[in-house]
Amino acid sequence: xxxxxxxxxxxxxxxFGSTVAIGSEINEAAQAADPVAEKRLQGLSEELRCLxxxxxxxxxxxxxxxxxxxxxxRGMIAAGKSDKEIIDFMVARYGDFVLxxxxxxxxxxxxxxxxxALMLLGLFALxxxxxxxxxxxxxxxxxxxxxxxxxxxxxxxxxNK
Amino acid sequence: xxxxxxxxxxxxxLVVLLAIxxxxxxxxxPSPLVGKPAPAFNLNVLAxxxxxxxxxxxxxxxxxxxxxxxxxxxxxxEHPILVDFSKKSDVPLIGLNxxxxxxxxxxxxxxxxxxxxxxxxFQRANTWLSQHGDPYKLTVMDLDGRVGxxxxxxxxxxxxxxxxxxxxxxxxxxxxxxxxxxxxIMPLLAELNK
Numbered sequence: 377x378x379x380x381x382x383x384x385x386x387x388x389x390x391x392f393g394s395t396v397a398i399g400s401e402i403n404e405a406a407q408a409a410d411p412v413a414e415k416r417l418q419g420l421s422e423e424l425r426c427l428x429x430x431x432x433x434x435x436x437x438x439x440x441x442x443x444x445x446x447x448x449x450r451g452m453i454a455a456g457k458s459d460k461e462i463i464d465f466m467v468a469r470y471g472d473f474v475l476x477x478x479x480x481x482x483x484x485x486x487x488x489x490x491x492x493a494l495m496l497l498g499l500f501a502l503x504x505x506x507x508x509x510x511x512x513x514x515x516x517x518x519x520x521x522x523x524x525x526x527x528x529x530x531x532x533x534x535x536n537k
Numbered sequence: 538x539x540x541x542x543x544x545x546x547x548x549x550x551l552v553v554l555l556a557i558x559x560x561x562x563x564x565x566x567p568s569p570l571v572g573k574p575a576p577a578f579n580l581n582v583l584a585x586x587x588x589x590x591x592x593x594x595x596x597x598x599x600x601x602x603x604x605x606x607x608x609x610x611x612x613x614x615e616h617p618i619l620v621d622f623s624k625k626s627d628v629p630l631i632g633l634n635x636x637x638x639x640x641x642x643x644x645x646x647x648x649x650x651x652x653x654x655x656x657x658x659f660q661r662a663n664t665w666l667s668q669h670g671d672p673y674k675l676t677v678m679d680l681d682g683r684v685g686x687x688x689x690x691x692x693x694x695x696x697x698x699x700x701x702x703x704x705x706x707x708x709x710x711x712x713x714x715x716x717x718x719x720x721x722i723m724p725l726l727a728e729l730n731k
Contacts, residue, residue: 427691430563440640441691444682469689471569 413453420449420459424466425474433476568689568708575602575699576687580677583634583662590631590677592703599729600629601722602697603673604685607665608641609693615712616669622718623672628726632676634662635685635693654680698722700729 418435424445426437434442434449445466452462463475472478480488519527570576575592582588603619605612623630637658639646646654658680666676679685688697691710698707707725709717 427566440636440642444686448686468569469686470691471567471689473566 413450416453416459417446417449420462421446423463423476425476427470427474566710568705568710570689570697570705571708573705574703575697575705576684578677578679578684578687580633580679580684583632583659583666583676583678586659590675592699595629595631595699596703597701598629599701599726600631600699601726602631602633602688602699604633604635604688604690604693604695606635606637606640606693607661608637608643609635611712612694613669615694616672618713618715618718619672620670626723626726628730629674630672632673633684633688634658634676634678635690636679636682637662638680640682640693696722698725698729 421435421442422433424434426432426434426439426442426445428439428441429437432439432442434445448465449462452465457465466474472484478484478487577591577593579589579591582590605616619630638644638649638654638661649657655678658678662676662678666673682690688695689708694712696709696713697705700706706729707722709722713722
């Protein structure tokens, strides 16, 4: 059992270790000494989409372009650029698509407002449905004296048979 | 009964949306560079390495910038179309060779000196053009891809149409097909050259 666990741990460590190793190429490691800058780089690159593999951030992707862009961001951080300047640099080149959180403007209105609009629509439909149901329930009034008499008469007739 | 129509209708609407979504090309990202001045660069010319070229040298002309590399498979598919274009058209086509050596993936860049990379890149680019034909008026060498970043390059080949004032008028990502050339690029070039 112990041998098996050890082997499993080894395999796990191997894969985990290797992905980390790919992420930090030798030329990237050189600048990684400054933990504050590294944290900013991490934060920024998690906001940016890698255009080569479009469902990954620049932080996650090992595509060459992502490496180049991380390198670029490092350079800009070292040059004292603000986060906004760095984001603007990326948007100027790759468009809003590069942002995982695109800005609210005319063309992205449906993107941002769509879910809220759908929820409101759902709430409205629910309210209408509940109201209709309450209305239908309201129709079940107790029987009038006349109807009750007739019902009783019918029931007695049935019993007497 | 009414309710079933609702459900069926909503389902049909979802199917239509999905069909539209699946037919869109996710690579077709609109470039923010269209309508903006072509980013400046000053890169070594492949044929005359001691000389440099930049967009400002092209002012007053309508021209095209084509990003290529010898390791790029789609460039090979596009190349005959460009060669054919260069024979028929007067519009200068400038090649931007993108990361010839370090983009290849077959080299350990940590072990390669800068001048060694440069020499190899020029050699590889020249060989490729002599094998496949050279449609370019000039080719400039972007060894580290830094100019590529300024042009928002994310998938080679890419092609830019730049007007007389140095404004980017069109960007095409991916290989140019004969249809795109005749239906989109040629009319635009004719209009800009009026």
